[in-house]
Amino acid sequence: MKILNKIKYPLVMLAFVALLAVSPIFNSSDYYIRQMSSIIMFMVVSLSWTIFSAPTGYISLATAAFYGVGIYFTAFLGEYLPLPVLMLLAGLISFVLAFLVGAITLRLRGVYFTIFTFGLVELLKNVVLWAEIKYSHTRGRFVASFPPMTVFYCILGTLVVVMILAYIIKRSRFGYALVSIGESEDAAAHIGINTTMVKILAFAVSSFAMGAVGAAMATRWNYIDPPIAFNATMSFMPVLMAIFGGMSNMAGPLIGAAVFAYLQEILITSPAVGKTYMLIFGAVMVVAILFLPNGLTGVVNKLRKTRKGAEGSHAHTGS
């Protein structure tokens, strides 16, 4: 029974991924596959975002920067390399970029870090725009296309990688160090944690998958330019999704991603709402912060605890 409890969580996650993996059997329309790819992409991005930001409390708005780097990588090399290789390389470039950016910015604390990460998106957008106009004499470029099914399975594969990463990190010494930093960075440093190194490394690890799925999603557009690739919305979505879903366990960002990715799709295609959907998201976010401080999964946990508490009066099971 104890063993079952221990592996229950990974089992549920495995079942979830397996379900997604076989779902094209029931619906293999291009529409479904594209839709699901986009939802799973948001799961990857928001779960990956929580690897660094949830334990440390450092809110990164750099997601769009790494995602955009991935998009541009495929725009440049999409014709020459298979998708998994593109994704792996784009992920590695994001990792290195995040490492360098982290080395500069993670000495900044709190809101200064957040502002800088957001500035990074604007900076990259403008640098790429300038370089394109100066050297390629164009504003944007065409992107090689890949079969939707390939994109779907590559993104799902990335989700598995991020889930494993998140699971392992949370239970490792590295994960304890991250949580300690979030609790008190000064105290963490004074008990022997190399806080700067731990933060930089976690930031880089969490950026890997953002670049990787950017490389995969690039193929959904025929033509990209810097404002498309480095779209600030992509920086806010994971924050919104993770806060809404809750960050105390892996299910939170996944549920948050599913809900908002689906909502976005509905709202963006509705003539009444269209591009103003971000306003609605903003309102939902405010409500979530006010009324669900631990997100949706936080509410579920609380309900489960009160139920357990009631049972506990009969038999003390311990936790």
Added chain:
Amino acid sequence: MPILEAKGLNKHFGGLTAVSQVDFHVDEGEILGLIGPNGAGKTTLFNLISGAIPMDSGTVIFKGTKISGLTPNKICRLGIGRSFQAAKNFAGMPVRQNVLMGALFGQKGQSYAQAAKITEEVLDFVGLAEQADKMVPDIPLAHQKRVEVARALATRPSLLLLDEMMAGLNPAEVDEAMALVTKIRQSGISIIMIEHVMKAIMNICDRIVVLHHGAKLAEGTPSEISASKAVIEVYLGEALS
């Protein structure tokens, strides 16, 4: 033989001189008291020793090694533990895990099993074993302050810096805290304690350093300090009255 030696420490914040030309040392096995009015620069001095903030000039030698310029994590690993004036406990963790973090990271390559063993020893030692499963905000202030001390002890320091560990405690709790400090010294750890509670300073310190406006005003045994005219004028006069 001194375990720690500080020479010519200086620190200013903008136009404010917080620590000015301070020299002092701590002998092996000694309890050194650090006193002075609020704003005298005591906490800043701790920050310079522990590496929390860089110093403008000066050197700190710990067990024969120059530690000034090192980061706090390195200084901790060399054997200096510290508690903070405004407690910086890990509020989201139970007491036991607070201490475990100290044990796990305080020494290079510490195994989980070894860290868990140290944690239980330290919890016992400071008298927190019964509170170990509670969250830090749920226990009394006096115990919260012990959590800080326990977490520092779990890093296995040979020198411990205690910043106003007794502030806000009632007389009975102060007695317990004094007993704990004495016990820590008996276990072979040298101590520098910043404290306003004169009873504690006078009873358990071997020597006292008095800071005033960032500079060292006096240094001596408790009886020398309590007889010093200069100290009585700037500090003890009001503290003892």
